[in-house]
Amino acid sequence: MRRIRANAIAILTVAWILGTFYYLWQDNKPHTSSPSSASQPRVGDSRSHAGRPDIHRDDSHRTIPLIMTQSPRAEPQQGQLIGSFDEKAYLLGKQLKAGDDPYRDHAFNLAESDRLGSERAIRDTRHYRCASVNYDANLPPTSIIITFHNEARSTLLRTIKSVLMRSPPSLIQEIILIDDFSTDPEDCQLLSQIPKVRCLRNARREGLIRSRVRGAGAASAPILTFLDSHCEVNTDWLQPMIQRVKEDHTRVVSPIIDVISLDNFAYLAASADLRGGFDWSLHFKWEQIPIEQKMSRNDPTLPIRTPVIAGGIFVMDKSWFNHLGQYDTHMDIWGGENFELSFRVWMCGGSLEILPCSRVGHVFRKRHPYDFPEGNALTYIKNTRRAAEVWMDEYKQYYYSARPSAQGKAFGSIAERLTLRRKLNCKSFRWYMENVYPELRIPEQDAVSSVLRQGGLCLESLGADSLGLAECRGTGAIRPQSQRWQLVEPLLRQQDLCLAITAFTAGSKVKMEPCSNKEPRQKWKPKGPALQHMVSGLCLDSQPPAGPPTITQCRSQLASQVWEPQLIT
Numbered sequence: 001m002r003r004i005r006a007n008a009i010a011i012l013t014v015a016w017i018l019g020t021f022y023y024l025w026q027d028n029k030p031h032t033s034s035p036s037s038a039s040q041p042r043v044g045d046s047r048s049h050a051g052r053p054d055i056h057r058d059d060s061h062r063t064i065p066l067i068m069t070q071s072p073r074a075e076p077q078q079g080q081l082i083g084s085f086d087e088k089a090y091l092l093g094k095q096l097k098a099g100d101d102p103y104r105d106h107a108f109n110l111a112e113s114d115r116l117g118s119e120r121a122i123r124d125t126r127h128y129r130c131a132s133v134n135y136d137a138n139l140p141p142t143s144i145i146i147t148f149h150n151e152a153r154s155t156l157l158r159t160i161k162s163v164l165m166r167s168p169p170s171l172i173q174e175i176i177l178i179d180d181f182s183t184d185p186e187d188c189q190l191l192s193q194i195p196k197v198r199c200l201r202n203a204r205r206e207g208l209i210r211s212r213v214r215g216a217g218a219a220s221a222p223i224l225t226f227l228d229s230h231c232e233v234n235t236d237w238l239q240p241m242i243q244r245v246k247e248d249h250t251r252v253v254s255p256i257i258d259v260i261s262l263d264n265f266a267y268l269a270a271s272a273d274l275r276g277g278f279d280w281s282l283h284f285k286w287e288q289i290p291i292e293q294k295m296s297r298n299d300p301t302l303p304i305r306t307p308v309i310a311g312g313i314f315v316m317d318k319s320w321f322n323h324l325g326q327y328d329t330h331m332d333i334w335g336g337e338n339f340e341l342s343f344r345v346w347m348c349g350g351s352l353e354i355l356p357c358s359r360v361g362h363v364f365r366k367r368h369p370y371d372f373p374e375g376n377a378l379t380y381i382k383n384t385r386r387a388a389e390v391w392m393d394e395y396k397q398y399y400y401s402a403r404p405s406a407q408g409k410a411f412g413s414i415a416e417r418l419t420l421r422r423k424l425n426c427k428s429f430r431w432y433m434e435n436v437y438p439e440l441r442i443p444e445q446d447a448v449s450s451v452l453r454q455g456g457l458c459l460e461s462l463g464a465d466s467l468g469l470a471e472c473r474g475t476g477a478i479r480p481q482s483q484r485w486q487l488v489e490p491l492l493r494q495q496d497l498c499l500a501i502t503a504f505t506a507g508s509k510v511k512m513e514p515c516s517n518k519e520p521r522q523k524w525k526p527k528g529p530a531l532q533h534m535v536s537g538l539c540l541d542s543q544p545p546a547g548p549p550t551i552t553q554c555r556s557q558l559a560s561q562v563w564e565p566q567l568i569t
């Protein structure tokens with residue numbers, strides 16, 4: 001009897017341990033994206049509804065913090081998606097020749113892309129809670145618009161097949177390809193044998209902006225979905241975006257853009273805490289969502305408001321796209337259109353968001369693999385200048401000071417776009433700054449000039465090496481440059497020269513030298529009325545008053561260490 005009981009306990013213990021291991025394994029195993037689940041409801045699915053020079057290339061988007069993922073599992077193959085289309089013949093029609101540089105034509109490793117096949121499995125990179133979000137059963141269908149110029153056949157086909165494999169078929173009305181005058185018309189034409197795929201070819205090179213407008217004009221669905229030509233969409237990518245647009249047609253929504261390695265085509269999850277931002281030169285960058293917003297996010301499936309979108313991958317109501325003026329079709333080839341669209345959407349009554357439950361992979365590259373007929377730099381300047389002139393009001397001055405070379409470059413007439421802005425009764429850029437992107441610092445606030453007063457005297461630079469206290473001269477505009485200081489933490493500037501220590505020890509002299517944000521000898525911060533050198537911890541001291549100032553041990557209220565900034569107005 002006792003033996004039977006002991007055996008029973010042992011069996012139960014083993015079963016419990018095995019059960020625990022199985023549970024943990026289930027929880028940790030990589031989820032692999034599968035063909036869309038919307039048409040096949042899951043058993044026990046308890047879904048509840050919840051709500052470039054920087055000109056050459058905008059490189060910041062290539063530095064997305066990554067979360068490394070495990071290798072994916074096999075995904076069931078989907079037949080019948082491509083009809084009579086002969087995929088093998090299509091891919092064999094363009095093969096890399098032995099000895100060719102696999103990066104030459106596309107700025108990514110073509111050999112690796114060709115080797116991968118068109119239906120590979122990728123990891124489902126969403127937060128696990130996304131799988132239990134519910135979407136309406138009767139979402140409206142969308143037209144997918146993909147513009148390309150000399151895209152590699154294998155990446156283009158993988159983009160299309162990933163859409164067909166991982167979207168509910170009822171949501172895909174059509175896939176419109178705009179061949180932007182690629183060398184070989186068959187790259188596009190042959191793909192129109194795939195059911196739902198249409199191919200439009202430009203008679204000359206138009207650039208991605210006019211190409212997308214053409215695609216949108218040909219679209220028959222009420223919702224537009226734009227994709228770059230080297231993407232792979234992930235599990236249930238489409239429903240979250242269409243749902244948000246269906247609920248409010250003024251929303252323009254993007255997925256989180258995962259990274260497909262340009263070297264080995266690994267699919268890597270991007271951080272879910274990023275939004276789109278920019279600097280005054282109109283250089284796009286990914287940035288952390290502001291800390292207060294991050295703290296108040298208790299549901300990782302909720303949308304993230306974003307000041308700008310990256311530009312290539314987004315969903316928008318077609319009537320809203322047309323109502324808001326599509327794109328500025330005087331912009332050429334590549335660049336700047338994402339700012340123009342983003343400012344316009346926000347300022348004219350819409351909103352922009354990133355949906356963390358939607359994930360799309362994109363091959364980020366380090367250079368453009370195609371030519372710019374007018375040159376890369378001039379094109380980027382023309383496009384961003386148009387965006388700045390039409391939308392940025394008095395704030396455009398900061399764009400020009402960040403990009404002095406833009407001044408005087410041709411950008412064509414903007415009369416039509418200004419009329420559009422007036423007709424749509426759009427808000428000011430100031431409103432955008434205050435309500436949408438208050439985190440963008442205004443350079444002029446940093447650059448206000450002050451005198452640094454000590455008693456009746458002012459700190460003055462006398463050439464590069466010599467500094468001293470001198471009688472404060474003039475007021476307002478007639479203050480001499482040598483007494484005007486800009487306190488842009490951590491730098492103490494006079495134009496391009498900055499106050500620097502000469503050595504890190506007490507008693508060392510200070511001098512002026514060309515500014516560098518990275519130079520530890522130039523870093524200062526206010527400490528009460530004193531100015532403390534951040535690295536040495538010593539304070540700026542006028543002693544002895546006759547010679548050049550030095551750095552000495554900080555002592556509170558020591559008269560020779562008191563520097564009162566007095567704004568020059």
Ligand code: LR7
Pocket residue numbers: 061147148149150151180205206207208211227228229230257310311312313333334335336337338362364368369370
């Ligand atoms: O003359 C051209 N004609 C085209 O049809 C030049 C390009 N294109 C096509 C091209 O084949 C591709 O499909 O336009 C698309 C975008 O060009 P890419 O892939 O060379 O550029 P990118 O990935 O750096 O582009 C990002 O910035 C662009 C600014 O104009 C566009 O907004 C792109 O759509 C945008 N891509 C994304 O947002 C994807 C995520 C990358 C980021 C950030």
Ligand code: MN
Pocket residue numbers: 228229230312362363
């Ligand atoms: Mn791209």
